[in-house]
Every structure is written in C-alpha cells, then in structure tokens.
Amino acid sequence: SVLTQPPSASGTPGQKVTISCSGSDSNIGTKTVTWYQQLPGTAPKLLIYENNQRASGVSDRFSGSKSGTSASLAISGLQSEDEGDYSCATWDDSLAGWVFGGGTRLTV
C-alpha cells in the first residue's frame, strides 16, 4: 500500500490507542486525510475527514491529526465494540487517485 499502517494494534477497555498512517509529499504531505472504520463483516464507515473532522454521529472518543507526511487516529476510552479494521486514505498527486493504507486491525 502507498500509505503505511501497522497491521495490528491492541488495548484494554478504557485505554487510549493511536494508529499511525505514513505517506509522502505526493499524498499526506499535501492532501487531507480520511479515516474509515470497518467492523467485522461490515462495509467501511466514514470516521474522520479532512484530517480531524468527525463524521456525523461519530463519538468524540475518536480524533484525527496530521503532521507533515504522517497522520494519526486516536481512540480513547476503548470499548469492545471498537474492535475492527481502521484504514487511512487520501489523494495521491503522482498516481492521480485515491490511495489507502493497508488497514490496522484493532483488538480490544
């Protein structure tokens, strides 16, 4: 994947976990980042857009940030229902299209 994410992350209920997404100047460095949540057996769901804006109905336990060519998704107050896959995405100028991270599987 053009965007690099750790394959897995874990935490205990109530903890805070951070998932990273690393890119380059042709994508994250110059474009906004989106985060999607995919619970087991379901379609992706928009979580964070434009780096740090929560989508409608998304808990304030989820927050996004971006610095340089990297972005992060933080999940505080972990709950068992947060278990699933989290993917970052953005536009890549060199490829002229959307690129995704490989996804991070979160275990609570």
Added chain:
Amino acid sequence: EPQLLESGGGVVPPGGSLRLSCAASGFSLSAYAVTWVRQSLGKGLEWVSVISATGGSKHYPEDLRGRFRIFRDNSKNTVDLQMNNLRSDDAAIYYCAKLTQDYWYIDSGLAFDVWGQGTMVTVSS
C-alpha cells in the same frame, strides 16, 4: 436515512465481463460524485473508479483504465460499473460510495461518506 445498495456480483470466468449496479434510496444520488472501491479477501481497500454528479467526468486508476468503465443514470438514481476481461486478481468485494460533493475537489471533499454493503465478485473457471 441515505442508503446505497450494490447488485450484480457473482462468479465469472477469466476473461469474462460483469456489470455491477449501485442504487440509492432515501436521497437523490444525482447531486453527488460516486466512487467504486474494492477489497480483496483479507486485503486493504483499493479505489476503482469515480464519476462526477453529472456524469461528465470519470476517472480510473492507470492499471484499470480500459477494462473498467463507470456510468450513471440520474433518472434511475443508479451508478454502474462495467468490468471487462476480468482476471483472478479482480476478485473482491466491490463497494460503491458517495462523495460529499458533486466532484472530487482535491483540496476538500475527498471523503466517501455513505457506503453500500458490497457485492462479491469471484473470477473462476
């Protein structure tokens, strides 16, 4: 509640063709750009195509251009994906999703805010 529903998936032999459809309910899809994204088994998400609200602009990844074509019929509130000369590595769940605006403005409006449940495509003889 706005919803998208894909259909048309199935089993197709290598070299075959398949046409997927994405139908909207609860809102008018005609105001929004629509994209297709696929996910191979156990793999990450991969962008497949996008079409503007009017249908006048379409865009594909370089490696799919020529084999995949995206269409829309705003009178029917649908967006279709025609896939030709299918290969084994095209096997995946195909999702349609809407953008938040009528076009993919790369300074904003890149997010896909409503997704369908997906339709599975299997390429096998």
